[in-house]
Amino acid sequence: MTRATTTIPFSTIKFIDKIPRLSDLAERLTQKLREIRMELNQSEPDRMSAGGAQSRYDLITDVDTIRIKRRAMRYLERLHNSTGTQHLPQRDQALLTPLRGGLPVARIVTEHEADEIAAALHAEMPWMAPATEAVWHGLRASARNGLPGLRFDPLLLVGSPGIGKSFWARRLAHHLEVPTTSIDATGEPAAFSLVGAQRGWGSAAPGKLMLTALRERHAGPIVIIDEVEKSGNVQSTEGSRHTLTDALLPLLERMTAETWECPYYQIRADMSWANWVMTANSRWGLPAPLLSRCIVLDMPDLTGSQLQVFVEEQGAKRSLPRPAIDATLEAIQRRMAAAGHTPSLRTVSRMLDRVVFMAQRPVLQ
Missing domain, CATH: 1.10.8 (Helicase, Ruva Protein; domain 3)
Known part of the structure; x- marks a missing residue:
């Protein structure tokens, strides 16, 4: 079956089809002022006979031209500021066009639908029952509360390597019919890979979270972070540190995720419909703030x-x-x-x- 979706206003940026050039806008304002003054002259014949006929070009003075240009510049400045992308080069503005009109999120319509998804996933991987059950409760609550999308609490699956934690997450995404993005916390600067790096860094680029939304045109992916306990720190030349936990915390809280700001594009986006599955081989090294925001499940070894x-x-x-x-x-x-x-x-x-x-x-x- 095809999962029902709801389109949400993913970003606050505003798309304007055509922003006029300064010269064109100034010409339109000049023409309008000329028409107004010609109408005034025609409606006041005494004034025309006293001052003589005026050429249509004499109706606009040099002072008028300066004022018109100043007003056109102020209008264009406000128009650019209203888009929320005025600080970006045109190439990056073009890359954000998939956000126009909002993005869809998958929706669970009935609790029976949630039951079917959980049953199918459990049939494939019964040893992952604790994780499947946690998601099942979240899906049922999403349907029961009439949410526009589906949600479940962030999961942290702790268990031996090779028992299928990441595979289970991908199968979950398959059954939910949502895209996934994966991050290996041991093999890349995980914080930057997830959320991106702002301009000024040598590796400045958008993160996988925003890239997935733009590429898949979907606001509710499942984000899989493998071996989260082994993620390291990224340190700038100025001495500031950036950790995966620092990047994750505002995204794991629904209220702050609604107004999350992309470091690279510097625009706000609603990431509250992304769902999180993190894996670890042990609890050792996992920071307390991260543990407090997740359902932590100890997964058994395979038989x-x-x-x-x-x-x-x-x-x-x-x-x-x-x-x-x-x-x-x-x-x-x-x-x-x-x-x-x-x-x-x-x-x-x-x-x-x-x-x-x-x-x-x-x-x-």
Whole structure:
């Protein structure tokens, strides 16, 4: 099914189709003043006979011209200021045109719809039940309260690597029919990658949060931040520090997220409909302010039976023949016996990708 949506006024910026040039505006004002004075002269014949006929060009003096230009400049200045993008070069103003008219957010219409989404997600990854349940309650509340979009509390999933935390978040986005954006907190300056860097930094650019809204034309993505506990600090040459937590805190609070300001474009945007799924391998290193704004869930390790359910489910979705699924399960059992532990979901997913490739590869005659 196609998810219902609501269009929200995502940004306060104003789009004006055509802003006149100063010379054109001054000419229009001059012509209007000339017409007014000609009408006055025609309506006062005594004045015309006393002063003689005036040329239409003599009706506008040099003083009038100066005043008209000054008034036109003030009008254009106010017009530019009203757009909210007067500080941006034309190229950046053009890049913001997808925001014209607002952006859609996905909406949950009924609580039954929320039940169906949670059931489908749970069937795929039953070991992620605590996370699925937290989202389920949020979706039901969104429908019950008649919200224009869907919301659930920010999630912080703590568990061993490879149990499918990020995969679960992407599957959630699939079922909700919303875009995603992902950030690896260990492999990039996470704070700048998320929200962007203001002009003046050598790496000045918009962040993935704003870029996703512009690219996908959607105001309610799921933002996935992997290994959030390992994010480092970014320090400017002037000594100021920028941390991922500092960037996240105003976005995790709905009230402040409604008026969030993009550091790069320096415009306000309603990011309150973005939903957050963060992952960590342990609670060690997680700052208290971040923990206080999230539902923190300790996720269990995968068991062999759960991996088998996953392989069966994914094999059926990928239209793998039964012998291929059985061979994959057998290979997993051999790995478990040799290594003494359950392989990660990441490893099993790569095995399934390989099986799909082998099954679809043409056979030479």
